[in-house]
Amino acid sequence: MKAWLTALTVLLCSGLALALGGAMLALPEFAVRLPAQVTANLDTSGVSHPVTAVLLNFRGYDTLLEVAVLLLALLGVFALSRHADEHAPRATPAHPVLQTLARLLAPLMVLVAGYLLWVGAHAPGGAFQAGAVLAAAGVLLRLAGLLPAWAQPGRLLRGGLALGLLVFLAVAVAGLPQGSLLHYPVSMAGALILLVEAGLTLSIGLTLAGLYLASAGAKR
Amino acid sequence: MTPALAFDLLLIAALLWSAARALTIADVFHAVVLFIVFGLLMALAWARLGAPDIALAEAAIGAGLTGALLLDAVGHLRARQREPEQ
Amino acid sequence: MSAALLYALAGAALFAIGLAGLLLQPHLLRKILAFNILGSGAFLILVGLGQRDGIIDPVPQAMVLTGIVVAIAATALALALARQLLDLTGQMRLPEDRPDTEPADD
Numbered sequence: 001m002k003a004w005l006t007a008l009t010v011l012l013c014s015g016l017a018l019a020l021g022g023a024m025l026a027l028p029e030f031a032v033r034l035p036a037q038v039t040a041n042l043d044t045s046g047v048s049h050p051v052t053a054v055l056l057n058f059r060g061y062d063t064l065l066e067v068a069v070l071l072l073a074l075l076g077v078f079a080l081s082r083h084a085d086e087h088a089p090r091a092t093p094a095h096p097v098l099q100t101l102a103r104l105l106a107p108l109m110v111l112v113a114g115y116l117l118w119v120g121a122h123a124p125g126g127a128f129q130a131g132a133v134l135a136a137a138g139v140l141l142r143l144a145g146l147l148p149a150w151a152q153p154g155r156l157l158r159g160g161l162a163l164g165l166l167v168f169l170a171v172a173v174a175g176l177p178q179g180s181l182l183h184y185p186v187s188m189a190g191a192l193i194l195l196v197e198a199g200l201t202l203s204i205g206l207t208l209a210g211l212y213l214a215s216a217g218a219k220r
Numbered sequence: 221m222t223p224a225l226a227f228d229l230l231l232i233a234a235l236l237w238s239a240a241r242a243l244t245i246a247d248v249f250h251a252v253v254l255f256i257v258f259g260l261l262m263a264l265a266w267a268r269l270g271a272p273d274i275a276l277a278e279a280a281i282g283a284g285l286t287g288a289l290l291l292d293a294v295g296h297l298r299a300r301q302r303e304p305e306q
Numbered sequence: 307m308s309a310a311l312l313y314a315l316a317g318a319a320l321f322a323i324g325l326a327g328l329l330l331q332p333h334l335l336r337k338i339l340a341f342n343i344l345g346s347g348a349f350l351i352l353v354g355l356g357q358r359d360g361i362i363d364p365v366p367q368a369m370v371l372t373g374i375v376v377a378i379a380a381t382a383l384a385l386a387l388a389r390q391l392l393d394l395t396g397q398m399r400l401p402e403d404r405p406d407t408e409p410a411d412d
Contacts, residue, residue, distance in 0.1 A: 009329050017322035021315050024355060034356070034365045050364035051273045051371070059368060066372045073379035080386040116276075124272035128371055132280035139288050204375070208285055211382035212292070215389060228309050232316040239320055239343045243327035248335055255339050262346055269313055269353055270362040274370050281378050286342065289378075293335060293385050300392055 046189025048122040055126065056193045060182040064172060067165045067200060074161065074207050074214065078153075081215045094145040102144035109137035117201045121190065127164075127200035134205025139212050150213040161210065164203025168196050228268060235261050248297065252290045259283030314354025320347030332403035334388040338381060345377045 038050050038058065045053035055063050113130040120126030141147040153161070171192050175183040184192050238261060242254035259282040266275035324344025328337055349370045356366035392398055 006330055010326055013322040013326040013329075016325065017318050020318035020321065020351070024311065024314050024318065024351075024358075027355070027358070030359060035361050035363045038364050051271075051368050054364045054368035055371065059365070062369065062372050066376055069376055070379045073383045076383045077386045080390050124276060126273065128375055129273070129276040129280060132277060132285065136280060136284055139285065143288075208281070208375075208378065211379070212285065212288055215289075215382065215386045224309070228312055232312065235316060236319055236323065239323050239346075242339055243323065243331060243336060243343070248333065251336060251339060255342070258343065258346075262350075265313060265316075265350065266353075269310060269357065271353060271367045271370070274349075274353070274367055274374065277371055277374050281374055282342075282346070286378055286381055289382055289385055290335070290339070293389060296389060297335070297392060297398060300396065 044186050044189070046184060046186070046191075046193050047120075049120060049124070049126075051124070052120050052126050052193070052197075055128075056196060057184065057189065060172065063200075064165075064168050064182070067168060067203065070204065070207050071161065071165060074210050077211055077214045078150075094143065099144045099146065102140050102146060106137045106141055109133050109140070113137075113201060113205065117197055120197060121194065127197040127204060130197075130201040131204025131208060134201065135208030135212070138205070138209030142209075142213055147213065150210055153210070157206070160202055160206050162203070164196075164200040167199035171196050231261065231264055231268065235265065249291075249294050252287070252294055255290065256283050256287040259286065308358055308360045310354045310357040310360065312354075314351050314358065317347045317350025317352075317354055320344070320350060323347070332399045334384075334391070334398045334400070338384050338388065341384070342377060342381060345373070349373055 035050075038054060041058070042048065042050060042053055045057040047053050047057070113133040116125040116130040116133060117127060118125075120130070138147065142149075150157070171184070172182045175181065175185070178185060235258065238254050238258040242251045242258055245251050245254060259278060262282060263275045263279040266272075266278055321344055324340045324342075324347055327340030328344060331337055331340060352366045352373075353363075353370055356363040388398060391400075395401075
């Protein structure tokens with residue numbers, strides 16, 4: 001690339017940063033107090049941790065669509081990596097120390113994921129963090145050569161991938177007769193959120209692990 | 221200058237440095253390692269912003285899983301470059 | 307100036323660094339890194355500005371949590387595409403960015 005073009009790009013990007021910073025410093029006071037609104041409505045959300053309340057109750061749409069996006073991305077990765085994996089050799093067994101460590105850590109990580117899922121109702125934690133820990137366990141097992149690559153996921157695995165989205169959709173639609181989509185009755189909100197989060201944890205964990213297992217490590 | 225402010229400034233400097241280095245360093249593997257460092261520093265920044273939820277997710281997803289994906293891609297790239305040209 | 311606003315300003319700088327990297331780096335893996343750094347900058351701006359009065363705001367925090375998961379999904383898909391390009395062409399860069407500009411070498 002020409003040197004003057006590079007210099008111009010750097011100059012323009014620096015200008016953008018300065019303009020953004022200047023705009024931030026010139027911002028007026030808040031017109032709407034979102035934290036106060038969240039606190040005021042926390043009692044009706046079914047959980048006592050505000051971030052979980054926003055994620056799964058007040059702004060459930062975001063989370064619902066996000067899970068769909070995650071699933072679509074995995075489908076894209078599957079579609080791209082399919083033909084290359086037909087003759088992929090079996091994973092070479094890793095060092096025995098790594099294998100032993102993975103065998104010890106994986107159940108512990110599943111336990112941590114369960115804890116994070118449960119604690120999400122009233123403290124930092126929840127489906128995303130729990131799913132991430134589950135996925136990390138999957139990646140670790142793959143690195144230790146204890147899991148095969150996912151060239152063609154079976155029915156059970158596909159069901160697990162879709163479970164979170166399906167449970168979430170079912171709960172969202174079930175509220176439709178009483179009010180609107182994603183409207184939980186106050187008395188059942190806590191239980192419904194836990195149900196949705198349990199499904200999400202499994203599906204997010206499988207999907208994130210699948211993003212690694214489907215493409216990465218398929219050819220080695 | 222309070223210790224908290226000093227820590228914030230130091231953390232921000234480290235964030236900007238690791239981001240800029242990850243994009244300019246010659247070797248791709250080094251770039252990925254610097255990016256993982258950047259992800260962990262981001263987790264610290266989220267903790268400083270009073271967002272433990274994001275800090276947890278960033279450490280596990282932003283640094284851990286993204287790092288694993290990127291390192292695997294680098295390995296694939298290197299294996300490909302080592303192959304003789306067809 | 308609150309600490310949150312400081313982090314929002316850092317987010318603006320990260321956004322610019324990421325954007326410059328995305329535009330200038332021809333290597334696709336680095337473009338993916340740059341895209342992630344750009345996204346992290348946007349996340350910092352979102353949370354930092356939302357909490358600039360020093361009160362913790364769960365709404366932008368939840369949105370960023372969603373954003374991080376979407377970012378890794380996009381990253382994994384981009385890596386799979388880059389890998390496909392590498393398998394098909396042996397190059398980790400887009401055709402218009404290749405240094406050798408001879409037309410149609412295959």
